[in-house]
Amino acid sequence: MLPPRPLYPVAARSHAACRRRPHYRRDRTRVSGARIDHGATHQPREGTAQGPARRARAALQPSSRGRTRRASRGGAAGALPDLQRGLHPGSRPRGTHGDRSAAESGADLTTEAIRLARLVHHALPENGEASGLLALMLLTDARRPASQDADGMLVALADQDRSLWRRDFVAEGTALLTRTLGAATLGPYQLQAAIAAVHDEAPDARSTDWAQILALYGTLERISPGAVVTLNKSVAVAMVHGPRAGLAELATIADDPAMRQTHRFDVVRGHLLELAGDAEGARGCYRRAIAATASTAEQRYLALRAARLGLGAGE
Structure with missing residues (x-):
């Protein structure tokens, strides 16, 4: 997550x-x-x-x-x-x-x-x-x-x-x-x-009304409109229509200059790839995000996400 x-x-x-x-x-x-x-x-x-x-x-x-x-x-x-x-x-x-x-x-x-x-x-x-x-x-x-x-x-x-x-x-x-x-x-x-x-x-994450969030x-x-809005929307698309649909939505902003200035694109893409079952692709995204953020807390969090995939984050 x-x-x-x-x-x-x-x-x-x-x-x-x-x-x-x-x-x-x-x-x-x-x-x-x-x-x-x-x-x-x-x-x-x-x-x-x-x-x-x-x-x-x-x-x-x-x-x-x-x-x-x-x-x-x-x-x-x-x-x-x-x-x-x-x-x-x-x-x-x-x-x-x-x-x-x-x-x-x-x-x-x-x-x-x-x-x-x-x-x-x-x-x-x-x-x-x-x-x-x-x-x-x-x-x-x-x-x-x-x-x-x-x-x-x-x-x-x-x-x-x-x-x-x-x-x-x-x-x-x-x-x-x-x-x-x-x-x-x-x-x-x-x-x-x-x-x-x-x-x-x-009351809990499972009960979240993702359809309303997507709306x-x-x-x-x-x-x-903007790339950041689409970035966040892609997660809602994935939760409603499946991770592949979310990845397709995310792909529409892959070349946006704003996305080259933030690690969030790789965080979201890694999350959606993880949901889609692509552990190796998710790990690559998390590693890029770790390198791009200055936050130690986020680095540790993303490293843990990668480690939980069974692949490790420091290879």
């Missing part, structure tokens, strides 16, 4: 297929008139609340245009300070193994980032992306107590002890997201927070 990554729920699981290709207009303040084709159908059980995918889709429906325009007048995503730009699930600072001061420093940075996000949200309470950013950071940091073991080894999301998660952060982040989705301009931070929500909604990534890719 991959190193721990951020995610959490808003309500019940739900998908609905829209058979028309999406058409939408993007500018600095709004996305309007879009219909989303998630390519999968899943009706919520009667009496359950709308899930993140349905809320996100509703926010882009023509019926929501009026509220979207009203919300955008209160402050656009472009109004967020530069210090908030570039934050992404998984970008939380981590300390290196065996270096307590570095780990504590990373935690301090995260705490400060959340404090600043609260200030932005307080200054722009009607801004959906300000709310989404704060929700995303809370839902991500809620996992920090379970993201490393006593020896400093990273613990994959699937293997984390969820009883250690900060439920106060989970509740606050979920409440922010619930109030925002469908009531403000839909943007990337809200969608990333909704993806985090679906992960956290699952949300499809929406995110439409309004904020």
Whole structure:
């Protein structure tokens, strides 16, 4: 499995297929008139609340245009300070193994980032992306107590002890997201927070609603396309349609310049190759990722992944 990554729920699981290709207009303040084709159908059980995918889709429906325009007048995503730009699930600072001061420093940075996000949200309470950013950071940091073991080894999301998660952060982040989705301009931070929500909604890894996560990534890719989004989406594709389908999705960004600047491409490819039963190919990817990352914690984690394949990481 991959190193721990951020995610959490808003309500019940739900998908609905829209058979028309999406058409939408993007500018600095709004996305309007879009219909989303998630390519999968899943009706919520009667009496359950709308899930993140349905809320996100509703926010882009023509019926929501009026509220979207009203919300955008209160402050656009472009109004967020530069210090908030570039934050992404998984970008939380981590300390290196065996270096307590570095780990504590990373935690301090995260705490400060959340404090600043609260200030932005307080200054722009009607801004959906300000709310989404704060929700995303809370839902991500809620996992920090379970993201490393006593020896400093990273613990994959699937293997984390969820009883250690900060439920106060989970509740606050979920409440922010619930109030925002469908009531403000839909943007990337809200969608990333909704993806985090679906992960956290699952009582265990086996119960994760990957179909809904894939639907949300499809929406995110439409309004904020990019190689990093496709990289993350490829894992959801693999979990829904199989590892070979995920590898095919990943291949579409293999030559993207952004992927040459990060070890994450090899981490994800190695994970998908491992799922597909190609242990030797997975080991090669993990070894390249080990060489490309400066994080001792990630190096140890990836070396362990390779060792568990029965091939060793240092050959």
